[in-house]
Amino acid sequence: MNAEVQKEESMVLQKKMIGEHFETLSKSAENGRKVVYTFVPGNLNELILAFDLLPVHPEVNALQSGMRKLSGDYIQEAEKQGHSEDVCTYVKCDIGMLKKGNIGPTGEKLPPPDLLLLSYTGCFTFMKWFELLKQEYGCPVVMLQVPYQAEGKITASQREFVARQLRDVVVPALEEVSGKKLDEDRLKELLASSARAEDDLVYVWESAKHKPSPIDAYFGGVYYIGPIFTAFRGLPSCEAYYRELRREVDFRIAHGMGPTTPEGELRQQKYRIVVEGPPNWTSFRDFWKIFHDEGVVMVASTYTKVGGLYEQGFRHDPARPFETLAEYCLGCYTNRNLPARVDIIAKYVEEYEADGILFNSIKSCNSFSAGQLMMLRELEKRTGKAGAFIESDLVDPRYFSAANIKNRLESYFQMLEAKRQAA
């Protein structure tokens, strides 16, 4: 673990972008910039940027705190304040960070929100999270309710419901906090830029169909989604990032190279796995290393689709700004019903020629985790591929048992090997 961590150029670029965003946030008051807290899934970044507002994503703060080993203390602080051990650790990490001075993951103080934009998409906890933050900050909240795709498709009534809220409720709230009227042409420019970045991201995801795969679509993938799922979608810097990422991927394809991992390039790829569920952030590198050491590459993952399933064809459409934003919110992965999620994963297994399916069941996240064992059974039946099931948490280090997870995964890989030998 002492070896120097190897990173791709795009990872360095992404880190720089995020660092600069936190710096901008820390200076927002002196620069007269207003701040909107909102959530990642189905976020309205283009709309926020159209008002020249600065977005903050509490989940991103929490996962960054997890990767920097700060989350454990924050969570315990929140529990001392009366928050239950049983609930989402993103929420507790955020509350604990606030109670300890709201120092962001890069060491700079985060500004308080001028508005809480409660994009209620795919996760019940979001609603309670912003009810809690409203009490802490005493600022206004605007709710955007996004109905669940219970029948596996977006209905006209759902689309109209979301679009109408955007027009009648969200835009007026953003106008009030920013002091500006909506410039629809500016919004359309931002949406067009998003679509170009989305094209490049899809190219990157689909590159994993190559053998060897030039990307790791889970551990590497969480870096790849950073700009597009957060504060940058719609900006030229986001487009530039995905152009660079695509260039790197093309280079690796041309040279038969695997993805760069913290332990070096993963060229010898023994098993190709599809992953369902978020990663553990507190032991991210240890977790990744378990797979690296076994020659496992993740060829597709569902977590990297929480902000949008672009490979299914969705692109932000500047010609229909409100409808396209509604469809984006409705389409994120955790807003899909379980049969649709099974269909998505089964398709990944087939298209990416995967050897198996891994479920990382997250204690904190019932939106992902409830029903995953049923999905696993269904997928094994449909694809004939073996599944593995492990349990951990997002940012609570008490729930990452490295030895147990390693043992279970080693047994799983042995089973995959035995199946391969028998075939």
Next chain:
Amino acid sequence: MGTQDIIDRCERIYRDLDFGYVHEWKARTGGKAVGFMPVYVPRELIHAAGILPVGIMGGGDDVEIIRGDAYFQSYICHIPRSTVELGLAGKLDVLDGMLFPAICDVIRNLSGMWQMMFAHKYVRYLDFPQTFNDAGREFYRAEMAELLVDLEALSGIQATPERLNASIALYNANRRALAELYDLRSAEPQRVPTSELYLLLRAGNVLEVSEHTAMLQQYLAAARLSQRPLRDNVRVVATGLFCEQPPLSMVRAMENSGCYIVDDDWVLGARYQLHDTATGANPLGAIVDAYMSDTVATATRYVEGDDKGAFLVEQVRSRNAEGVIFAAASFCDPALLDRPMGQKALADAGIPYTAFTYSENTGQVQVIKEQAGTFADSIKLWGAVA
């Protein structure tokens, strides 16, 4: 009929996980039955389509989980395990469909599991508005209209405005009887033991509404004549129990700990609306209006304004309660995430509280009894413990 005979029947219904009453009702009427999960569904719509609404609130402490555990991870509440167990054991075969209201991600995802496990049955996830404006109202109206079409197709009975009005009137009568029961318990708690009230509510999950209302009225008449001594108990409100239901043994333990529970939120769907739903030319609109603007505040419902916790504080004051017991099912996201906000509101109002978690199959109720008893003692001795 005395209270004991009524309560004995309620307990038989509560313990009957084969849903004998539903079998018997279907055989007698030739009608269909549709199950629903907590917290709230508009039962008037189901009833108007000639269907028996059946509240499915898990298996309690009477069902052994054999297959249900294999479908869920370690860290999750108990109600989906026991509900899946009931489903896989064939206990819910008597139901012609299942409704899963939008209350949390577990029940939401359970709807998808049900779609896969029981593909031949009618399954619907009911999305409720969390935004209480015109857009939310229109969305909810469309949801309810679609539900009604589904139910009519299932039963073959058209829910005409006349039928809807008749069903609304029956449920209004039921809600009034329940309100009377709660008022009597609050005014004279010795006449309505909470364990009896709880069983009466649970019976309402299964019984046809007219039959349940008649039962409540019989009980009320008998309870008013009962001679039970008033104990020197502390008056408390119990909150957080709106989804996974406590086992009867836990309710009895709380009651025997020195507490009179004078309000609560279990089986909340039966009392979700605060007043009568209007009857008239637009019954569907009236059902929508009732949901939008005339309900209790609970953790599964978004609070737009600054009055988070105000409903709970008002509940304490209107019932002349001396404290609050937060009892949440383990891993219940809505109840546990909401709890700090409720506690803050109580602390600001100077109302004492205590908190614990349980599960529907909690066997060790002694600890809960001791905690509730200590809470009651502390209020008696010092007036406040928060």
